[in-house]
Amino acid sequence: MSQSSLIHTSPSSxxxxxxxxxxxxxxxxxxxxxxxxxxxxxxxxxxxxxxLHIARKAFYPAPLPFPLMHIDTTWKFKEMIAFRDHIAADYxxxxxxxxxxxxxxxxxxxxxxxxxxxxxxxxTQALKQALDKYQFDAAFGGxxxxxxxxxxxxxxFSFRSAQHRWDPxxxxxxxxxIYNTKKNPGESIRVFPLSNWTELDIWQYIYLEKIPxxxxxLAKPRPVVRKNGMxxxxxxxxxxxxxxxxxxxxSVRFRTLGCYPLTGAIVSEATTLPAIIHEMLLTKTSERQGxxxxxxxxxxxxxxxxEGYF
Amino acid sequence: xxxxxxxxVDIHQYxxxxxxxxxxxxxxxxxxDDGKSTLIGRLLYESAFIYEDQLxxxxxxxxxxxTQGDDIDFALLVDGLAAEREQGITIDVAYRFFSTxxxxxxxxxxxxxxQYTRNxxxxxxxxxxxxxxxxxxxxxxxxTKRHSMIVRLLGVNRVILAINxxxxxxYSKTVYDGIVGDYAAFANGQGIDFVAIPLxxxxxxxxxxxxxxxxxxxxxxxxxxxxxxxxPVNRRDHAFSMPVxxxxxxxxxxxxxxxxxxxxxxAVGDSIRVLPAGTQTRVESIVTFDGxxxxxxxxxxxxxxxxxxxxxxRGDIMVGEGHAVVVGQRCKATLLWMSESALVPGKLxxxxxxxxxxxxxxxxxxxxxxxxxxxxxxxxxxxVNDIGDCVCEWDQPIPMEPYTSNAPLGSFIVIxxxxxxxxxxxxxxxxxxxxxxxxxxxxxxxxxxxQGRVSVTHRVKRNRHKPIMVVLTGIVPRDRYAAVxxxxxxxxxxxxxxxxxxxxxxxxxxxxxxxxxxxxRQDMFRQLFDIGYAFMDAGMVFITAIRGLxxxxxxxxxxxxxxxxxxxxxxxxxxxxxxxxCNADVVSADEALPHIQRQLRH
Numbered sequence: 049m050s051q052s053s054l055i056h057t058s059p060s061s062x063x064x065x066x067x068x069x070x071x072x073x074x075x076x077x078x079x080x081x082x083x084x085x086x087x088x089x090x091x092x093x094x095x096x097x098x099x100l101h102i103a104r105k106a107f108y109p110a111p112l113p114f115p116l117m118h119i120d121t122t123w124k125f126k127e128m129i130a131f132r133d134h135i136a137a138d139y140x141x142x143x144x145x146x147x148x149x150x151x152x153x154x155x156x157x158x159x160x161x162x163x164x165x166x167x168x169x170x171x172t173q174a175l176k177q178a179l180d181k182y183q184f185d186a187a188f189g190g191x192x193x194x195x196x197x198x199x200x201x202x203x204x205f206s207f208r209s210a211q212h213r214w215d216p217x218x219x220x221x222x223x224x225x226i227y228n229t230k231k232n233p234g235e236s237i238r239v240f241p242l243s244n245w246t247e248l249d250i251w252q253y254i255y256l257e258k259i260p261x262x263x264x265x266l267a268k269p270r271p272v273v274r275k276n277g278m279x280x281x282x283x284x285x286x287x288x289x290x291x292x293x294x295x296x297x298x299s300v301r302f303r304t305l306g307c308y309p310l311t312g313a314i315v316s317e318a319t320t321l322p323a324i325i326h327e328m329l330l331t332k333t334s335e336r337q338g339x340x341x342x343x344x345x346x347x348x349x350x351x352x353x354x355e356g357y358f
Numbered sequence: 359x360x361x362x363x364x365x366x367v368d369i370h371q372y373x374x375x376x377x378x379x380x381x382x383x384x385x386x387x388x389x390x391d392d393g394k395s396t397l398i399g400r401l402l403y404e405s406a407f408i409y410e411d412q413l414x415x416x417x418x419x420x421x422x423x424x425t426q427g428d429d430i431d432f433a434l435l436v437d438g439l440a441a442e443r444e445q446g447i448t449i450d451v452a453y454r455f456f457s458t459x460x461x462x463x464x465x466x467x468x469x470x471x472x473q474y475t476r477n478x479x480x481x482x483x484x485x486x487x488x489x490x491x492x493x494x495x496x497x498x499x500x501x502t503k504r505h506s507m508i509v510r511l512l513g514v515n516r517v518i519l520a521i522n523x524x525x526x527x528x529y530s531k532t533v534y535d536g537i538v539g540d541y542a543a544f545a546n547g548q549g550i551d552f553v554a555i556p557l558x559x560x561x562x563x564x565x566x567x568x569x570x571x572x573x574x575x576x577x578x579x580x581x582x583x584x585x586x587x588x589x590p591v592n593r594r595d596h597a598f599s600m601p602v603x604x605x606x607x608x609x610x611x612x613x614x615x616x617x618x619x620x621x622x623x624x625a626v627g628d629s630i631r632v633l634p635a636g637t638q639t640r641v642e643s644i645v646t647f648d649g650x651x652x653x654x655x656x657x658x659x660x661x662x663x664x665x666x667x668x669x670x671x672r673g674d675i676m677v678g679e680g681h682a683v684v685v686g687q688r689c690k691a692t693l694l695w696m697s698e699s700a701l702v703p704g705k706l707x708x709x710x711x712x713x714x715x716x717x718x719x720x721x722x723x724x725x726x727x728x729x730x731x732x733x734x735x736x737x738x739x740x741x742v743n744d745i746g747d748c749v750c751e752w753d754q755p756i757p758m759e760p761y762t763s764n765a766p767l768g769s770f771i772v773i774x775x776x777x778x779x780x781x782x783x784x785x786x787x788x789x790x791x792x793x794x795x796x797x798x799x800x801x802x803x804x805x806x807x808x809q810g811r812v813s814v815t816h817r818v819k820r821n822r823h824k825p826i827m828v829v830l831t832g833i834v835p836r837d838r839y840a841a842v843x844x845x846x847x848x849x850x851x852x853x854x855x856x857x858x859x860x861x862x863x864x865x866x867x868x869x870x871x872x873x874x875x876x877x878x879r880q881d882m883f884r885q886l887f888d889i890g891y892a893f894m895d896a897g898m899v900f901i902t903a904i905r906g907l908x909x910x911x912x913x914x915x916x917x918x919x920x921x922x923x924x925x926x927x928x929x930x931x932x933x934x935x936x937x938x939x940c941n942a943d944v945v946s947a948d949e950a951l952p953h954i955q956r957q958l959r960h
Contacts, residue, residue, distance in 0.1 A: 061594070062657045064381035064462050073659035074603070074618040081604045081672055082715075105647035106616075106659070110608035193453045200452045203480075219450060220780045221476040221696055223483040225618075226710055226771050230778035244464055246455045252373060326369040 065253055069102060072241040074225060075204060076106040076188070079239050080113050082229040083186040086239075089175075090116040090143070092128045093305045094261050095190030095242060098250055101259050102241065103188070104139070115142040117178060117187075121170035122147060123158060123307035125283050131262045144182070148174035158309040159288050166307070176212045179236060186229075186237045194246045204243045210234025247328065255321040265324065267301040267316040278312030303328075379457060380589060385466040385481045386520075387509070388491035389501040393522045397491065397559040398454055398467050401581070404566045405456045450474070451481040460585045468505075475504065475743045476696035479783060482509050483769075487516045487587060489580070494527040494556075498540045504729040507745065510550050511692055511785060513765055516587060517545070517552040520580060525558040529571040548732045555580055594656045598622035598630070598678030599759075599767060601713035602670055606661055614645055614661035615670055620712065620766035622678055624662070625653040632668055633675045633757035634685040640665040673714030675757040675767070683759045683767060686789035688751045688910050692727075693720070693740065697774065697781035701740035701748075704906015705833050706932045707781070708773035709752060712766045717935060718752035719908045720772070720782075721879060750784060751908045753935040761785040796914035799884060803891075817897030821856050823958040825894035827887075827919055828950075831907035831936075832929030839903035842929065842947050847901055849951055855958060857899040860889060883911065887918045894922040899958070907933070912940040925954055 062070065079086050088103060090096045103112055118132060136143040148156075151169040158166040179187065193200045203222045208214060210233070220228060229237065242250070254261060272279040273293045280287070282295055287309065289295065300313035301324070318324045386394045452467045466481030482488065488509040492502055509517060519541050527533045538554045545552055555564060556575050563569025566581045578586070599621045606614040624630070628641045644651040645661040654660045662676070670676075677683050695701050703722035708715055723746035726737040740746050750770075761768030772782035818824055828846065830839050843859045850857035886902060893900040904911070907926070915924060925943050926936055927950045937944040945953045 061380075062655070063377055064379055065377065067381055067657055070618055070657055070659040077604045077616055077659070107606065108647040108661070109612060109614075109645070110606050194455045197452075200454060201450045216450070219477075221480045221771075221783070223480060223771055223780070223783045224712070224766070224769050225484075226712055226769065228710060228771060228773055228778070228780045230708065230773055232778050244453065244455070248376070248457075252376060255373070256377070322369045322373065325373065329372075 065249060065256070068245055068249060069105070069253070071225070071244070072102045073106040075227070075239060075241040076103055078227055079186050079188070079229070079237075080107070083237065085182070085184050086114045086186040086188065087144075087182065087184040088112075088114060088116045088188040090118045090132070091190065091305075092118065092124070092132050092262060093190070094250055094254060094265060095192065097259050097261050098245070098253055099188060099190040099242060100135070100139075101257060112141065115144050117144040117146060117182075119171060119174045119178060120145050120147045121166070121174070121307050122152065123166070123170070123309060125262075125264055125281070125305065125308045127264050128262055128305055131260075135260065144178070146174060146178040146181075148177060157286070158307060159286065163310050167310075179212065184236065185231060186239055188239050188241060190242050191240045192245050192247070192250070193243050202240065202243070204240050205229065206238045206240065207231070208236050208238060212236070248325065251321065251325045251328065255325070262305060264302045264305060266320070267299050267318045269297050270300050270313065271295050271297050272300055272313055279315070280311075281308055281313055283308040375459070376457070376462075379460070379462045381462050381464065382487065382584065382587070382589065383464045383466070383485050384487040384489060384584065385468050385485040385509075385514075386489045386491060387468045387478055387482070387505040389493065389496070389499040393493070393559045394467055394491050397489075397520070397522065397557070397565070398465060400559050400562055400565050401465070402454060402456055404562060405458060405581075450477050458581065458585055463584065475508070476694075478505060479508055479512070479694055479696070482512045482514060483783070485509075485512075485514050486589060487518065487584070488514045489518045489520050490552075491520045491522050492537055492541070494521050494523045494533055494537065497537050498544065500729070502541075503544055506545065506550055507548065507727070507729045507732060508694065510548055511694070511745065513761065515551055517550055518580070518583060519552050519554040520557050521554060522557045522559050524556045524572065525561055525563070529556075529558075529569070531574045534575075544732070553577070553583065555583065593621040593764070594623060596621035596656075596764060597681040598624045598628070598676070599681060599683060599764065600624070600662075600676045601767075602672055602674045602676065605671060612663070614663050615676070616659070616661045617676070618659040619654060619656050621656055621764055623653060623655045624678060628678060630664070630676045630678055631681075632670050633677055633683055634755050635669065635674070636685075637668045637670075639668045673756075675713055677757075682763060683757045684789040685755045685757050687755045688749060689758060689789045690787045691748060691750050691770075691784040692787060693723070693746055693748050693772070693782050693784045695740040695742060695744050695746075695782050697779065698742050699774075699781070700742075701782065702833060703738075704908070706775060708775055709750070709770050710773060711756065711758070711770045714756070716752045716754055716756060718750055719906060721749040721751075721908070723748045747787070751910050753909055753938075758786050758789050760787060760789070796917040800917055800920070803888070814895060814897060821897050823855055823899075824960065825897050825922055826899050826954065826957060827890050827894060827922060827924045828899065828901040828927060828954060829907065829915070829924060830901075830903040830927045830929055831905070831933060833906050833932070834929045838929060839905075842927065842950070843901050843903055846951055846954065850899060850954070853955065855899055856897060857901060858893060859901040860886070860893075883914070884918070887915060891919050891922070894919065899954070907936065909935060909940055912936045912942055916940065916942070923957065925950070925957060
């Protein structure tokens, strides 16, 4: 294995990426040392890829001392699922895949039930069910403070009630790098090791560390239709197409990944990481805008988080 | 402003530059409505770190909830919680990120309202620089001083006094000079080093670009200063220290000690000591995912293997040559209390340091600090947002260093055992060994003691029981000590035992010449147990009560009354550690009487 290109850029001080990485490793180890049954929530996206990479660094040479869990809504891009299974096999990970059995039976989907119901049943409720089922007392997530304004306020160690609710007005003080992991009965902790990373940091780290990511992040000719002002990729034949829908093949990529019917593509020619970063610096549209969930009201994400959304 | 690269050749240059940027963390603080959120909104906006969709929703929100008429209300960009937007105030710290060509910044926007001071401290604990905002119309307020005090206590030595809303005071140099003078009078007494910058954040003047109306000012703009202020002296030059965070033991062939280096550097072959045990060993290898390292520096998270099979586990601290870490069970610390429930002196709390979680107690504060003047003042109760100096004590010796020389090893948080909440933060001022004064005192007593012809042995024979000291402790209402003590005294008396309950509780009032409560308690303690010693020398059972007896007081007690036996009656069931740590004879209230009776005839 080669020496990291990040840390040894200067013999006397750490670059900001090396600092961020070291702080994230510290957080991972702290949780493993102090909680009984942690899990890493794995969304297959770029932030999860970075999270997984840092987790492997934190515990090397030991294997990861906790499982990964993916909440599968059954509407993720096919390439995401293939990537997930490949990574799990390649790294020898214990990957739990959970789908809400009730939602599955009711055949909940974004086209038939709308994005709000779909996200609630297949994502939020599913996550709560899975956390209850496996009795995880701490869950790592890849959320960053620069993503959204209620996340900018969240602690790195964020407590959830037995009902998985977040109380934003009553967060514990979080001082220095000393983390209070004491929980009341039924409480669990969501831990965000990437809190202080920005989108640019994530991309640059992926680039420097050569971290594998889902190819959907890179531009390629893909079949898309225009829905509600967004470019939606026709990923499988569950996509209802009316006579007026036109399937175009455009060179597109995705800035974030989720359920394909809810994730807008952007037209792009960026086929390499530096090209993505270049585009990102020129773009004046923030990352979460490609997601339908955030935009229905100023405090939308805060409310979803209070309800248990990650 | 961060310039965006034009083409793909530039992008590699840009990435290279970005990769080598330094990181500066700062906080903005000050009174309510001084325009902190507006200032940060401006910094983000003018550094092009606001995206179009964010700007669009900001414009919508500004019309709906803003306070700036048709203009953009930048505060809405930062106040992310629904309650904050409704009330137009900042409740919790918001972290924002931006970068320029020179540096990357993490800014913590902290609330001004006094009730949210703990959130302000959360932001300050990780900051390198503090921007203290002042409203030019109001000048220096209580909250300005409070925040400056907290900032200084946390070791943030660089303060920017940003005098905002100059536009509302006609950009008057006289107003500016007056405020700078007022602040200097306060800051100089507190050892706060500051620079002052006049601003009009709402109009963007002196944020990135100079304001025409402030032509009399020739210092740097706010951004100009943030980009060039020297980073705090790296802890790299300090001796090596690293708490063991987690022992990595995947199989029998590998045993690595993981941690993040808190100070100094470490190289393969270096000699290290493991504290508190003091065991010595050598660094065999520094293991990382990216390969073995020859050397690692402060801030890195690494895994170390050592040459010998030493006993080392989470909470131990590895130190290098020339270290100043002290192993102690008791320290003097400056505390900021963060809970609505006041500090209960003597109550058992969790303490979490950078290394581990321990049980301990806090004595009533020696004094509190008046945040308006920085002066010390007497006070025995610590309420929410109070700052004071207290003696803290743990159930085991832990390695620590004063905060000013090693912040990571000189800081701790206090956790309430009932609510699990973080209720206080502490900065270690000094660490002390245990019971030195007690040994000195016993030596003095022996020197001046005049022995009679009737010895304790004669008295034991006459009384047909041993002399014993019974100490009731715990944190319970005052009448409970009296009730239990009186019952024991009466029962023993009926049983023909020479027993006396000493019920005088509050000697400290009687002789309040000492200046600190810690010293008063120690003095009261010494007097009480000297009396007890005399009663036992007279062959009697001496019953008394000490609220919240600590581990080191228990050690001192044993020293003072040696060679007599002590039985400790635990009234609230939290004093098990007096047994495990001090090897004291601890019983519950229910078991006390039969246990005392057995011991007396023993």
